[in-house]
Amino acid sequence: MLDLYALNMERGLHYEGIVTTRNADGTPNAAPMGIICKGPDQVVLRLHEGSHTITNVKRDKKFYVNLSRDPLLFTYSLIGGTSDLEFAEEDHGFSLKNADASFFGEVHHEKEIVKENDAMGENITVMFHSQVRDIKQEKKESEPLSRAICGVLEALVNLSRVKRVPHEKKMEYAERLKEISRVVNHVGGPRHKQAMELIEKEFEIRIKG
Numbered sequence: 462m463l464d465l466y467a468l469n470m471e472r473g474l475h476y477e478g479i480v481t482t483r484n485a486d487g488t489p490n491a492a493p494m495g496i497i498c499k500g501p502d503q504v505v506l507r508l509h510e511g512s513h514t515i516t517n518v519k520r521d522k523k524f525y526v527n528l529s530r531d532p533l534l535f536t537y538s539l540i541g542g543t544s545d546l547e548f549a550e551e552d553h554g555f556s557l558k559n560a561d562a563s564f565f566g567e568v569h570h571e572k573e574i575v576k577e578n579d580a581m582g583e584n585i586t587v588m589f590h591s592q593v594r595d596i597k598q599e600k601k602e603s604e605p606l607s608r609a610i611c612g613v614l615e616a617l618v619n620l621s622r623v624k625r626v627p628h629e630k631k632m633e634y635a636e637r638l639k640e641i642s643r644v645v646n647h648v649g650g651p652r653h654k655q656a657m658e659l660i661e662k663e664f665e666i667r668i669k670g
């Protein structure tokens with residue numbers, strides 16, 4: 462039987478997917494969300510208060526995760542209407558028709574975390590620990606998206622340019638690197654973190670040059 466490792470997910474890493482839920486009126490909802498892989502059949506969603514998704518997951522204790530690398534699927538799920546997306550009726554709700562892979566998540570444990578001072582100011586987040594079932598893989602060899610590798614690439618682009626740009630831009634790059642580093646250290650695995658450490662050290666040298 463398929464598990465999350467067959468979808469190229471690794472335990473402990475954060476990925477980006479599209480979470481589909483059912484609204485109270487029965488209509489589908491889709492939104493880009495982070496998915497933390499906790500084992501071959503376990504994920505955690507970390508949902509901020511205020512979204513349709515958190516309302517639906519709190520009420521129904523279920524959701525579908527859709528994995529995709531399509532920029533338009535992600536964009537429509539954030540800013541589009543439901544007519545921009547094609548949903549498939551599933552046993553417990555909806556998935557996205559054009560996803561590379563999808564699976565069902567059922568919440569078995571939830572924990573509220575109140576953070577006064579994170580990157581988004583005061584923030585209530587609920588961690589939904591969930592059992593994964595019904596994994597469907599439409600596209601073999603597809604890698605789930607991770608902000609960690611995107612961050613490392615952005616940081617490398619900054620690094621490759623920092624010597625050549627004027628002072629003001631150097632300062633801008635330094636600020637950007639701090640933010641990228643925060644994200645990568647939050648969502649990445651050991652190799653992403655090691656890469657950022659190397660990039661930061663090299664950046665310190667090059668920014669002076």
Ligand SMILES: Cc1cc2nc3c(=O)[nH]c(=O)nc-3n(C[C@H](O)[C@H](O)[C@H](O)COP(=O)(O)O)c2cc1C
Nearest residue numbers: 477490491492493494495507508509512513514515
């Ligand atoms: C790549 C990406 C990842 C996101 N991850 C999360 C997340 O893990 N938790 C969360 O609460 N919001 C996350 N968001 C923000 C939600 O997608 C956003 O608040 C959305 O408007 C919620 O839509 P909804 O009200 O239809 O649920 C993410 C956004 C993007 C673009």
